[in-house]
Amino acid sequence: MPIMKCQEIFTIGYGGLSQDEFITSLLQFKIECLVDIRELPISRKQGFAKTALKERLKAEGIEYHHFRMLGSPKIHRHEVRETRNYKKFFSAMDKHLTQSQAVEDINNVIDLSKSMRSCLMCYCPNWEKCHRKPVIEVIGNNIAVRFSHILNGQDHIELYHQDDFLKSSNTKSRRAA
Ligand SMILES: [Zn+2]
Numbered sequence: 001m002p003i004m005k006c007q008e009i010f011t012i013g014y015g016g017l018s019q020d021e022f023i024t025s026l027l028q029f030k031i032e033c034l035v036d037i038r039e040l041p042i043s044r045k046q047g048f049a050k051t052a053l054k055e056r057l058k059a060e061g062i063e064y065h066h067f068r069m070l071g072s073p074k075i076h077r078h079e080v081r082e083t084r085n086y087k088k089f090f091s092a093m094d095k096h097l098t099q100s101q102a103v104e105d106i107n108n109v110i111d112l113s114k115s116m117r118s119c120l121m122c123y124c125p126n127w128e129k130c131h132r133k134p135v136i137e138v139i140g141n142n143i144a145v146r147f148s149h150i151l152n153g154q155d156h157i158e159l160y161h162q163d164d165f166l167k168s169s170n171t172k173s174r175r176a177a
Helices: 019-028 050-059 074-083 086-096 100-115 132-142 162-168
Strands: 007-013 033-036 063-066 118-122 145-150 157-160
Touching: 007 019, 007 100, 007 132, 019 050, 033 050, 033 100, 050 063, 063 100, 074 086, 086 132, 100 118, 100 132, 118 132, 132 145
Parallel strands: 007 118, 007 145, 033 063, 033 118
Antiparallel strands: 145 157
């Protein structure tokens, strides 16, 4: 069988982390490029609004890129918060991600991840209930990639290979309680 080069892309949710803890996690996993995929790069949490975060990352030698179109549109975000209907949320996201600007941004993320160890960021601690899931699914449809989810406040990561990824939707998270 031919050996295919497999890229690795990380994801992280900053909910529950202080800015220091967040930065420590990124450094621990040698992240070189943070990819912010919040629709609006603002936060009530100190240190996570775009400017503050970008400055801190720069000081740590980590690049920052924001892709608005890879964020979940407010209408879907608010709906899923009410209904907890993730199936509907993810299918709305799948549709959203077919728009040309979103496709372009996906390609930009893929390019960044080729030259730098990159990490996708959203607020949500649990990637399985976050729009990171449909985003990484689309990326995984385009390139051979292994996703690693950096767990909040813990020293280890969960690895999902491309093939495992689809299966993982039906399995329980391996995260320790
Ligand atoms: Zn999220």
